[in-house]
Amino acid sequence: MNQQNAILLELHYLPSIQYMSKFLAYEQVFIEQHEHYLKGSYRNRAHLAGANGLLRLSIPLRKGKNEQQSISQVAIAYDEPWYAHHWHSIRSAYSNSPFFPYYEDYFAPLFKKKTATLFDFNLELLQLLIELLGLPEHFSLTENYEAQPTNALDFRNGIFPKKHRQKIDTHFEPVPYAQVFEEKNGFLPNLSILDLLFCTGPQAALVLEQTIQAPN
DSSP, rough: TTTTTTTEEEOSSSSSHHHHHHHHOOEEEEESSSBBBBTTTTTEEEEEETTTTTEEOOOOOSOOOOSSSSSSEEEEEEEEOOHHHHHHHHHHHHTTSTTHHHHHHHHHGTSSSOOOOHHHHHHHHHHHHHHHHHHOOOOOOOOOOOSSSSEEEEEESSSSSGGGGGGOTBBBBBOOOOTOOOOOOHOOOOOOOOHHHHHHHGGGHHHHHHHHOOOO
């Protein structure tokens, strides 16, 4: 498959709207499973909308040289009940959203089971999101690591918390939709896909389609 039809991404925690749009924009999505962990990325972070503005969630990891570890071996730390705090934050932020009651029971169990590795937890969340959004199930895990892949557009680390590290993405443009705290905080673009899902429900996939910009 050529680069125009395929894209290579790393796994994110509760991925952004931009990230999830790639599952509609490309015929094939490859998920990198042989990379080394990169600190400060969305691999263990997510941004949502809270009552006081941007809500940042971060999964704690076992202490060690994570950046020298294969992403599949990076272990989640459970010294503190972060999973309970994250779920409480999500419920507090979205309990009044139109569709949270419809999706709550899908996500709640995942924040109780204490998955051992970051990769497995993120992968299970991604599979659930694809199912709930009704997106094409055309992603696969990489078989080996390629520094310069030839069969897909390399967009690894292209979607990053720090703007100066983001890759230019001419195929994505945020689309406004009604958010829970929009009157107080204004519209916050490109949050976690959870924000779009809880706020728009079955229309979420349609909004995703609208964010995809045609090639120049």
